[in-house]
Amino acid sequence: MSDPRDRQSDAPPLLEVVGLKMQYAVSKAGFGKPQVLRAVDGVSFTLTRGETLSIVGESGCGKSSVARLIMRLEEPTAGRILIHGRRIDHLSARALRPMRRQVQIVFQDPFSSLNPRMKVRDILAEPVRNFRLAAGASAVRRRVADLLAQVRLPASAGERFPHEFSGGQRQRIGIARALAAEPEAIVCDEAVSALDLSVKAQIVNLLQDLQRDLGLALLFISHDLAIVEHITHRVAVMYLGQSVEMADRRTIFGGPRHPYTAALLSAVPIPDPFVKRKRILLSGDVPSPINPPAGCRFHTRCPFVFDRCRTEIPALRQLREGHVAACHLNDLPDQPLARAAEILGEAGRPIEVQS
Amino acid sequence: MEAPAGGARELAPVSTATAPALPDIFRVRIASGGVLGFVRRHPAIATGVVLLAIVVLAAILAPLLWTVDPTALAPARRARPPSAVNWFGTDMLGRDIYSRVVYGARVSLIVGFSVAILSVLFGLAIGLVAGFVRPLESLIMRVMDGMMSIPPILLAITLMALTRGSVGNVILSITIAEIPRVSRLVRSVVLAIRERPYVEAAITSGTSVPMTIWRHILPNTLGPLTVQATHICASAMIIEAALSFIGAGTPPTTPSWGNIMAEGRALWQVKPFIILFPALFLSATVLAVNLVGDGLRDWLDPRAAKRV
Numbered sequence: 001m002s003d004p005r006d007r008q009s010d011a012p013p014l015l016e017v018v019g020l021k022m023q024y025a026v027s028k029a030g031f032g033k034p035q036v037l038r039a040v041d042g043v044s045f046t047l048t049r050g051e052t053l054s055i056v057g058e059s060g061c062g063k064s065s066v067a068r069l070i071m072r073l074e075e076p077t078a079g080r081i082l083i084h085g086r087r088i089d090h091l092s093a094r095a096l097r098p099m100r101r102q103v104q105i106v107f108q109d110p111f112s113s114l115n116p117r118m119k120v121r122d123i124l125a126e127p128v129r130n131f132r133l134a135a136g137a138s139a140v141r142r143r144v145a146d147l148l149a150q151v152r153l154p155a156s157a158g159e160r161f162p163h164e165f166s167g168g169q170r171q172r173i174g175i176a177r178a179l180a181a182e183p184e185a186i187v188c189d190e191a192v193s194a195l196d197l198s199v200k201a202q203i204v205n206l207l208q209d210l211q212r213d214l215g216l217a218l219l220f221i222s223h224d225l226a227i228v229e230h231i232t233h234r235v236a237v238m239y240l241g242q243s244v245e246m247a248d249r250r251t252i253f254g255g256p257r258h259p260y261t262a263a264l265l266s267a268v269p270i271p272d273p274f275v276k277r278k279r280i281l282l283s284g285d286v287p288s289p290i291n292p293p294a295g296c297r298f299h300t301r302c303p304f305v306f307d308r309c310r311t312e313i314p315a316l317r318q319l320r321e322g323h324v325a326a327c328h329l330n331d332l333p334d335q336p337l338a339r340a341a342e343i344l345g346e347a348g349r350p351i352e353v354q355s
Numbered sequence: 356m357e358a359p360a361g362g363a364r365e366l367a368p369v370s371t372a373t374a375p376a377l378p379d380i381f382r383v384r385i386a387s388g389g390v391l392g393f394v395r396r397h398p399a400i401a402t403g404v405v406l407l408a409i410v411v412l413a414a415i416l417a418p419l420l421w422t423v424d425p426t427a428l429a430p431a432r433r434a435r436p437p438s439a440v441n442w443f444g445t446d447m448l449g450r451d452i453y454s455r456v457v458y459g460a461r462v463s464l465i466v467g468f469s470v471a472i473l474s475v476l477f478g479l480a481i482g483l484v485a486g487f488v489r490p491l492e493s494l495i496m497r498v499m500d501g502m503m504s505i506p507p508i509l510l511a512i513t514l515m516a517l518t519r520g521s522v523g524n525v526i527l528s529i530t531i532a533e534i535p536r537v538s539r540l541v542r543s544v545v546l547a548i549r550e551r552p553y554v555e556a557a558i559t560s561g562t563s564v565p566m567t568i569w570r571h572i573l574p575n576t577l578g579p580l581t582v583q584a585t586h587i588c589a590s591a592m593i594i595e596a597a598l599s600f601i602g603a604g605t606p607p608t609t610p611s612w613g614n615i616m617a618e619g620r621a622l623w624q625v626k627p628f629i630i631l632f633p634a635l636f637l638s639a640t641v642l643a644v645n646l647v648g649d650g651l652r653d654w655l656d657p658r659a660a661k662r663v
């Protein structure tokens with residue numbers, strides 16, 4: 001499989017995030033000194049043209065915060081966000097507005113993401129007018145009709161209000177609104193999580209078709225690994241505000257090198273009652289991001305924990321080209337790693353074995 | 356054996372005869388539309404609107420409603436009980452109470468509606484700024500909290516003590532007393548709406564802040580604001596009457612329900628009609644406004660709307 005990044009290795013990537021952090025102060029019932037909640041704690045990745053990068057993790061791991069930071073709906077505490085090599089993290093709201101065209105977002109909830117008092121055609125015309133992508137009322141009308149056709153909604157949908165549509169249709173409208181700005185990348189923040197299975201598949205296929213036709217890059221934020229495996233080129237796994245492993249789809253789903261990734265994969269249901277699989281069951285809850293564990297943040301729940309994990313923070317280390325992971329197991333010369341890899345291999349999708 | 360055959364013959368006409376019965380179901384639905392249907396579904400709004408319409412018409416058409424000059428003195432006919440000549444009796448200076456009550460409706464309605472409109476306009480502006488401009492929020496809201504710690508009627512009395520009694524000053528002082536409540540409401544609604552994904556989507560699709568407020572936030576605050584406006588209207592009418600009653604509101608030369616009652620205060624045990632009629636009108640008007648407000652609240656509430 002050809003890596004879409006090879007084509008333009010010299011030009012700065014479409015979207016680059018470096019050491020992104022978001023912290024805020026929380027105080028306990030008004031008394032005591034305020035504590036710092038680290039929602040996002042040093043996340044870096046790049047997104048190139050036409051590529052799909054998925055960010056996966058449990059709820060509360062900060063993946064949606066990353067999406068909101070990229071859209072500048074939240075202010076980053078530290079780190080850089082670059083679009084085509086140009087920093088947008090420190091731009092004022094006014095200077096940012098024209099830059100917003102290049103990255104658009106589709107939200108999770110198809111019901112609250114559309115203004116109930118606006119007709120669909122006005123919702124879709126808003127970005128077109130804001131970014132001056134069509135001149136004159138008739139050009140705007142044509143563009144709105146094109147957008148509805150692109151997301152496979154009838155042209156008559158423009159005259160209706162959001163409440164007249166089903167969840168899947170509303171999500172199509174949300175996608176059409178994102179497309180209206182003619183972006184190069186779309187952030188899908190759990191964009192299909194609220195939909196029924198069959199509708200989910202339709203929306204995922206629509207996104208893939210749009211990606212192919214328009215050369216869109218997708219930042220696909222999801223906790224649904226089955227969908228991620230279907231749609232993505234690369235995967236970044238997040239745990240407690242940090243990215244713990246990142247690699248292409250085949251590597252992540254075939255041979256994860258972080259126990260948390262393996263645990264996530266082992267939790268994906270297989271729609272075949274005869275396939276038996278050893279599951280890595282994680283005990284306990286995700287620790288609080290206010291007071292994360294010392295050393296490796298995953299050590300409280302890791303089935304392969306050893307002494308070093310409790311004291312030393314594992315660095316995100318490159319294992320081979322395009323595969324990084326932050327786990328001390330990968331440093332061990334002797335064979336606890338082999339034991340781990342054996343179990344990790346079992347945890348991976350058995351589809352690899354069958355085919 | 357003939358009976359079943361005869362029954363079978365009769366069956367056909369019976370079945371055609373029952374078919375037209377179906378539209379009866381639809382007729383009920385048709386009756387539930389239109390004005391009658393609205394009255395049936397929202398009896399509170401309908402009652403309030405009818406009552407309020409009567410008072411408003413009376414105020415506008417006061418000179419045509421068999422009234423006399425409400426300020427004309429008649430020392431010879433003081434404190435007369437209701438009769439064919441003076442329908443509601445006369446007060447201590449011999450003035451016709453019916454005429455005074457009908458003309459007094461003008462003051463109450465003008466004060467009620469003006470205060471509602473003005474306080475909503477100012478409260479909306481202050482609330483939008485407080486909800487959107489973070490650095491100013493705490494300053495504005497602390498000032499509003501401070502104003503709210505004084506009961507509106509006391510604040511209105513204090514403000515009236517600083518100025519001359521006139522309808523304009525009454526409106527101004529009650530408006531100032533009511534603004535904090537409106538701005539608090541607007542701010543809370545704005546804070547709730549600005550977190551909605553469709554507002555965030557507007558921001559990410561390049562809509563400027565003023566346009567976002569105008570297009571996405573303002574239309575969604577109108578429901579709760581309309582309801583609040585009716586409650587302010589009712590409360591302003593009561594405060595106006597109270598101010599006039601204690602002599603701090605409408606000047607005695609202009610009849611208002613408050614100062615008619617004030618004149619009847621000394622005699623209320625022997626001549627209760629002087630105080631009774633303006634009190635009845637005030638109660639009915641405030642009730643009407645509140646019925647409309649409560650009805651609107653239920654009507655505009657999305658949860659209630661789903662039920663209908």
